[in-house]
Amino acid sequence: MAEYAGASGEALESARSVLAARDRDLADADAELAAIVSNAHAAATEAIRRLDAVSVEIEAAVAQRTLAAPTEGREFARFLIAKQREISDILITARADANAKAVVLQQLIDRYRVPSTAQ
Numbered sequence: 037m038a039e040y041a042g043a044s045g046e047a048l049e050s051a052r053s054v055l056a057a058r059d060r061d062l063a064d065a066d067a068e069l070a071a072i073v074s075n076a077h078a079a080a081t082e083a084i085r086r087l088d089a090v091s092v093e094i095e096a097a098v099a100q101r102t103l104a105a106p107t108e109g110r111e112f113a114r115f116l117i118a119k120q121r122e123i124s125d126i127l128i129t130a131r132a133d134a135n136a137k138a139v140v141l142q143q144l145i146d147r148y149r150v151p152s153t154a155q
Contacts, residue, residue: 058151079130083129083130
């Protein structure tokens, strides 16, 4: 009977050890997830701020525009093209950041899955 209790004790200690390791891994994954979500929020907020700034610049330019001469029209068109490129750069950067975070999130999903040996 003592042998059985010893084996059960070892099995219980082994299970506790496995659970403690899993708990540490999940805590690390939680911290990583919180950092990713916080960073994604900051990146989105910054992109929105930059887009709002471009919008204000365009609106101010439109309000002040006086196209009396063709050269002024071309200058305004160059301004608008530059702003379009700036918007495009903001969106490309935001998309690349989102794609990179999606990869990390996929890896986190795998960490949150219950290992097949525990099922």
